[in-house]
Amino acid sequence: xxxxxxxxxxxxxxxxxxxxxxxxxxxxxxxxxxxxxxxxxxxxxxxxxxxxxxxxxxxxxxxxxxxxxxxxxxxxxxxxxxxxxxxxxxxxxxxxxxxxxxxxxxxxxxxxxxxxxxxxxxxxxxxxxxxxxxxxxxxxxxxxxxxxxxxxxxxxxxxxxxxxxxxxxxxxxxxxxxxxxxxxxxxxxxxxxxxxxxxxxxxxxxxxxxxxxxxxxxxxxxxxxxxxxxxxxxxxxxxxxxxxxxxxxxxxxxxxxxxxxxxxxxxxxxxxxxxxxxxxxxxxxxxxxxxxxxxxxxxxxxxxxxxxxxxxxxxxxxxxxxxxxxxxxxxxxxxxxxxxxxxxxxxxxxxxxxxxxxxxxxxxxxxxxxxxxxxxxxxxxxxxxxxxxxxxxxxxxxxxxx
Amino acid sequence: xxxxxxxxxxxxxxxxxxxxxxxxxxxxxxxxxxxxxxxxxxxxxxxxxxxxxxxxxxxxxxxxxxxxxxxxxxxxxxxxxxxxxxxxxxxxxxxxxxxxxxxxxxxxxxxxxxxxxxxxxxxxxxxxxxxxxxxxxxxxxxxxxxxxxxxxxxxxxxxxxxxxxxxxxxxxxxxxxxxxxxxxxxxxxxxxxxxxxxxxxxxxxxxxxxxxxxxxxxxxxxxxxxxxxxxxxxxxxxxxxxxxxxxxxxxxxxxxxxxxxxxxxxxxxxxxxxxxx
Numbered sequence: 001x002x003x004x005x006x007x008x009x010x011x012x013x014x015x016x017x018x019x020x021x022x023x024x025x026x027x028x029x030x031x032x033x034x035x036x037x038x039x040x041x042x043x044x045x046x047x048x049x050x051x052x053x054x055x056x057x058x059x060x061x062x063x064x065x066x067x068x069x070x071x072x073x074x075x076x077x078x079x080x081x082x083x084x085x086x087x088x089x090x091x092x093x094x095x096x097x098x099x100x101x102x103x104x105x106x107x108x109x110x111x112x113x114x115x116x117x118x119x120x121x122x123x124x125x126x127x128x129x130x131x132x133x134x135x136x137x138x139x140x141x142x143x144x145x146x147x148x149x150x151x152x153x154x155x156x157x158x159x160x161x162x163x164x165x166x167x168x169x170x171x172x173x174x175x176x177x178x179x180x181x182x183x184x185x186x187x188x189x190x191x192x193x194x195x196x197x198x199x200x201x202x203x204x205x206x207x208x209x210x211x212x213x214x215x216x217x218x219x220x221x222x223x224x225x226x227x228x229x230x231x232x233x234x235x236x237x238x239x240x241x242x243x244x245x246x247x248x249x250x251x252x253x254x255x256x257x258x259x260x261x262x263x264x265x266x267x268x269x270x271x272x273x274x275x276x277x278x279x280x281x282x283x284x285x286x287x288x289x290x291x292x293x294x295x296x297x298x299x300x301x302x303x304x305x306x307x308x309x310x311x312x313x314x315x316x317x318x319x320x321x322x323x324x325x326x327x328x329x330x331x332x333x334x335x336x337x338x339x340x341x342x343x344x345x346x347x348x349x350x351x352x353x354x355x356x357x358x359x360x361x362x363x364x365x366x367x368x369x370x371x372x373x374x375x376x377x378x379x380x381x382x383x384x385x386x387x388x389x390x391x392x393x394x395x396x397x398x399x400x401x402x
Numbered sequence: 403x404x405x406x407x408x409x410x411x412x413x414x415x416x417x418x419x420x421x422x423x424x425x426x427x428x429x430x431x432x433x434x435x436x437x438x439x440x441x442x443x444x445x446x447x448x449x450x451x452x453x454x455x456x457x458x459x460x461x462x463x464x465x466x467x468x469x470x471x472x473x474x475x476x477x478x479x480x481x482x483x484x485x486x487x488x489x490x491x492x493x494x495x496x497x498x499x500x501x502x503x504x505x506x507x508x509x510x511x512x513x514x515x516x517x518x519x520x521x522x523x524x525x526x527x528x529x530x531x532x533x534x535x536x537x538x539x540x541x542x543x544x545x546x547x548x549x550x551x552x553x554x555x556x557x558x559x560x561x562x563x564x565x566x567x568x569x570x571x572x573x574x575x576x577x578x579x580x581x582x583x584x585x586x587x588x589x590x591x592x593x594x595x596x597x598x599x600x601x602x603x604x605x606x607x608x609x610x611x612x613x614x615x616x617x618x619x620x621x622x623x624x625x626x627x628x629x630x631x632x633x634x635x636x637x638x639x640x641x642x643x644x645x646x647x648x649x650x651x652x653x654x655x656x657x658x659x660x661x662x663x664x665x666x667x668x669x670x671x672x673x674x675x676x677x678x679x
Contacts, residue, residue, distance in 0.1 A: 013536060023505060023532045025461045027557035027582055029564065169467055175458060182460045187583040189559060286505045286532065287458060299479030300510030301457040 004327070006253045009320070014203020014290075017326060019319035022202040024182075024289045031189045036204040038109055043211060048104065055100050056215065059133070062097075064088045066223035066380070072350045079233065079373035081366060083353070083383040084220045084248060093356065093385030094216060094244045095126035099195055101212035103130040106193035113137040113192045117181040119146055119174035119240070120311035120358065121153025122385055123197030128162035138162040141180045143173035146310045153389055171304045174314045178288050198241025199318030202289030206318050213247030220380055221251045228378065234259045234369065237382035238361040239279065239332065240312035242321045244384035249330065259331070261369070262321060263361045265307035266334035276305040278317050279325050279332040292319040308337040308393065309357035311385075339364040344387065344394065356385035357393065405498040405526045406551055406574040409448055410609045410630065419626035419667050421446055422611060423660050424502060424635035426453035426469035427486055428478025429642050434649035436489045438656065443497050445657035446664030450490075451529070451633060454483050454503030461504075461531045463586035465636040468643055480507040480516070484523045491524035500527035500553060500574070513541045521548035527574045529553035535571035542571065555579050556602065569606035575631060576608050581615045586636030590615035596628045619659075623666035632667060634659075 014020045022032060042048040056062040065088070069081040086094035099116075106114060114131045117140070118124030124140040131138035140157055144166040147154050157164050170176035178201075185194045199206045199213070217235075224232050235252060237245035239262040252258045267275035275281065278293040285294040287302060295303050295315040307313045324330040335343070340357060343364030348354045355363060362381050370379060387394075395402050403411070413420050423442050427435050439450050455473035459466060480503075487499050501520075508516050508530060520528070528550055533541070535554055542552045551574030556565060559582065569576060578599065580590050599610050612625050613633030625632045638656050645652040 021537050022534065023537055024534070025531045025557070025579075026534060026555040026568070027559050027579060029534055029557075030559040030561055033561075169464075170457065170471075179458050179460045183463070183584045186461065189582055285509050288460070289532070291509075294506070296506065296510060298510070299477070299481070300507035301455075301474065301479070302506070303457075 010203065010207050014207065016320045016323035018284070019291050019322040020203060020206055021291055022289060023286050023291065024202045025186060027186045028189065028202070032202055032204070038105055039204050039208050042105060042108060048108070052101055052104060055104070056097065060090050060096050060100060061088060062215065063219045066220055066227065068227070069351050072347070073370070075350060076367065076370040078370040078375065080375065080378040081370060082224065082232065082378060082380045084216060084380055086216060086244065086382060086384045087353070087355065087386035091122070091126045091129050092388065093122040093126065094213060094247060094382070095123045095197060096129065097215055097247065098197065098209050098212040098243065099123070099126040099130045102193070102195040103134055103136070106136065107134055109193060111191060111193035113139070113188065114195055115139045115141070115181050115184050115192055116195045116197060117141045117174065117177040118197065119177070119313055120309065121146070121150040121157065121389060122311060124157050124162070124164070125153055125160070127195050128157040128160035131162065132160045139184065140164050141167050141177040141184070143171070143177045144168050145172040146174065149310050149393060150389060173305070174310070175302060182288070198243040199246045199320060200241045200288060200290055200292065200316055206290065206320055209243055210246045210250060210320065213243050214250040216244065216247035216382065217249060217251030220248060224378070224380065231255055231258055232380045233257070233373065233377040234261060234379045236261045236263065236362045236366050236369070236379055238263045238312065238358050238384065239317060239321060240265065240276070240314050240358060241316070242318040244382050246318060246320055248380065248382040253329065260329065261365060262330050262332045263365045264332060264334040265309060265312035265361055266336040267306040269336050270334050274306040275334065276307040276312050276314060277334040278315060279321060280334045284322065287316050290319045292316050292322045308340060308397070309361070309390070311356070311358040312361065333365060335361050335364040341394065341397065343367060353383065354387040355383060356387045357390045359384045404549065404551060404574070405496065406449070409498050410575065413448060417671055419629060419671060420448040420609070420611070420631035421660065421664055421667060422449045422451050422631050422633045423447050423638050423656070424451040424453055424633060425656070426455055426466060426473050426639060427483040428455055428473030428476055429469040429639070430472050430647045430649055430652060432476050432478050432482060434653070435486045438653045439490050440494065441653045441657045442660055443494060445660040447497070447660055449498045449500065449631070451500050451502050452483060452487065454480055454501055454507055456504040456507060459504065461584055463584040463636060465586045465640045465643065469639045472642070480511050481519070484519050484525065487525050488523035498526040499524070500529055501525060502529045502531070505530045505533045508541070513544045517544040517548035517550065520550055525550055527551040527553045529577060531555065535568050538571065553577055558582055558598070565602065565605045569608070572606065572608055574608070575611045576602065576606055577611045577613060577633065578602065579614050580612050583614065585614055590621060592621065592624045595625065599628050619662040619666035622663040623670035626667035626670045632663070634663060
């Protein structure tokens with residue numbers, strides 16, 4: 001691969017090659033210009049960055065450990081496995097890295113009201129949390145189907161003072177929650193800040209969310225160098241919209257020896273059509289403000305997705321991933337619901353860490369990958385979230401009533 | 403001269419504003435759309451805006467969302483919609499037809515295939531709500547070659563600098579979104595509208611259409627005093643829901659609403675009418 005200047009992406013209009021951009025109705029263009037301006041300004045502002053660092057340390061609990069999963073590494077008999085412990089963040093997932101950052105921008109902009117979309121509820125909880133802390137009004141849109149799958153997170157958000165709106169349109173999942181959040185934003189654009197939870201949406205969101213999540217990879221790179229004296233051989237992360245994966249990958253993009261794997265939700269198997277794996281089985285199109293890989297039919301209608309994990313149940317993916325796929329920098333694969341469940345149990349029983357079902361997809365891939373590697377090689381898995389929210393789903397799937 | 407230019411030129415001579423009803427193609431069922439289009443023209447429509455059903459209509463309120471869902475039950479796709487335009491053109495060669503929808507179905511079909519198929523069907527314009535001029539270079543070039551006008555939106559939030567940019571890219575007419583929000587929203591501030599349109603005319607010589615929030619004949623009349631075209635969507639589409647699958651009943655009710663608006667608009671432009679805006 002030719003040397004790529006990774007810092008040059010996205011371009012000034014938010015393009016990663018043919019992907020990304022800003023495909024929204026005219027009413028939002030001014031708000032996006034304003035957001036881009038403040039984001040560019042404050043990412044250079046020492047006071048803002050100091051406040052962000054302070055919050056990440058004191059409120060989120062960063063840096064979190066890079067943990068050597070010795071027992072799992074031994075059992076699999078191949079590469080050494082390291083876990084970047086985003087599950088140990090306050091609110092239990094990587095999502096808060098981004099909501100802390102965007103909420104600080106909202107405060108700088110003087111916005112009084114925060115809105116967000118959520119799938120599994122982790123981003124909604126992370127948003128409701130920062131809104132509570134800053135005393136901002138908060139409305140979270142969640143597909144009705146997901147509010148049923150994730151009742152605990154719904155209650156958590158309500159405890160935090162957020163209004164949770166169950167979205168009843170379309171397929172009643174994450175994509176419809178995003179549509180509804182966009183409709184809210186277009187109506188209340190003057191006083192409302194929209195905190196998008198993943199590296200998708202119109203520019204500058206994919207770049208901005210990436211920059212707030214990139215702390216994951218910066219820490220992991222430094223920690224791995226310190227622990228082993230070398231860079232890891234492979235990074236593995238699950239990909240729904242792709243924010244935890246970009247967060248881990250970004251600091252390593254220029255390290256040519258480091259391979260990267262993004263793991264999509266294969267649902268019942270990509271061959272069945274019941275999955276959420278646009279990079280593996282979709283094609284480019286335009287949805288939710290950006291051009292990227294999508295799951296769609298021959299008429300360009302977005303089709304229903306399926307995954308055991310609500311957080312990966314989305315028909316699109318961040319545009320930077322689409323580009324990283326096309327240029328071959330990251331390899332994208334999928335694992336099925338059943339494989340993810342096996343990963344969930346293996347991690348829980350071997351390392352005493354209950355991972356989120358989203359994260360379990362990355363673990364499942366490593367169960368196959370690690371034995372093909374040598375013990376002097378290493379893999380970092382982004383342990384992107386903890387699994388407490390998924391206990392009902394897992395139990396139900398296994399015929400257990402809690 | 404394009405059909406859209408021709409139509410606005412005729413109306414200007416008559417001192418009338420254009421009435422542009424919007425209906426979602428395939429709602430309540432695909433066979434209903436072409437007869438409905440003819441009925442709207444009969445009732446006084448000057449131009450038809452035909453909605454392309456989309457699974458994720460982000461800029462639309464509940465009324466048009468549900469219309470999309472009804473149309474998609476029959477799998478109404480962009481190719482079907484273009485076939486409806488071609489069918490309409492067989493007996494109406496003068497009423498301009500503009501498609502309104504979202505970009506992804508056009509992307510999926512391919513810009514070039516779309517432009518060619520649309521030209522053959524007799525389409526006059528394309529308005530994709532999620533395609534700002536910044537991202538439109540590829541498609542606009544192909545549309546122009548095919549003689550199809552790209553219609554762009556200007557919103558209350560559009561800055562002076564952007565207005566010029568949008569106006570330069572626009573053809574046919576400029577669609578002014580009269581309020582912040584989704585289609586079918588509640589209130590339209592007609593007094594602010596007059597000043598805003600006055601400002602826009604300094605940037606473009608194209609006709610100015612106004613849409614979003616025009617719910618009844620009275621509002622249509624007020625808007626017609628200051629705008630060159632009045633776009634009415636949800637106020638018509640909600641009748642499809644009320645008539646619950648009865649396509650003929652829907653068409654009759656839609657014709658009544660269009661006819662009322664037509665009269666109110668013409669009365670508002672008549673020499674004796676008092677300026678109420």
